[in-house]
Amino acid sequence: MSRRSRLFARALTGAAITLLVGGCGGSGGSTVDDTAAGVGAGSSASASPSASAAADRPQVTLPSDVTDEYAGWKTGDATKDAVLADVAARIDSTNDAILRGDTSAPGLSFYYRDKALSGAVSWIQAYLAADLSFTGTTRYFAPKVTLASGKATATVRYCSDESKGFNKNRKTGKVDRTPSDQSPYVLYDTRVEKNGSGVWQTSALTSHRGDKACVD
Secondary structure (H helix, E strand, C coil): CCCHHHHHHHHCCCCCCCCCCCCCECCCEEEEECCCCCCCCCCCCCCCCCCCCCCCCCCCCCCCCEEEEEECCCCCCHHHHHHHHHHHHHHHHHHHHHHHCCCCCHHHHHHECHHHHHHHHHHHHHHHHCCEEEEEEEEEEEEEEEECCCCCEEEEEEEEEEEEEEEEECCCCCEECCCCCCCCEEEEEEEEEECCCCCEEEEEEEEEECCHHHCC
């Protein structure tokens, strides 16, 4: 079974960037599971985490062969849930931009800021340079939100499972199912900041593939 970790390695060839973003998806769009997060827990609901209505957020619809699943993406705390909703919307928007090959997609500047925005654009350009897209499902789980004093900034840590994601040639549409020896699990650490419109924008993002925090 091919994993998108292979795509990361290929797409990053010749690209000096450290920001890793995105996910891939199966039935199209996003799903959210409000049960306890963890590898192996399934997704049961059919709607993505609900973002705050304070701003006119871009509408993103992923193609039918791509799904982002969000497990345990509800905390019961209104502020933390708003943070997670915008983080999920940022992930969906990034994947939408990659799939369409559009570095000026409105969701990027809406959900990113500062160096994280330029990093996201470079990441999408790396996909385009490698003539790659993707198909399948990415599962995001074990989110942890830490609010800073004043509640205008926060850190968000979460995991992804890319074991059901596959490389796809952008020109031919051929899916690469070559086995990969790289871990499908990725740990993400992000910093988000609330802007004047109430949107939690990602200002910093780092990742660590194969981190034991994401593996049973």
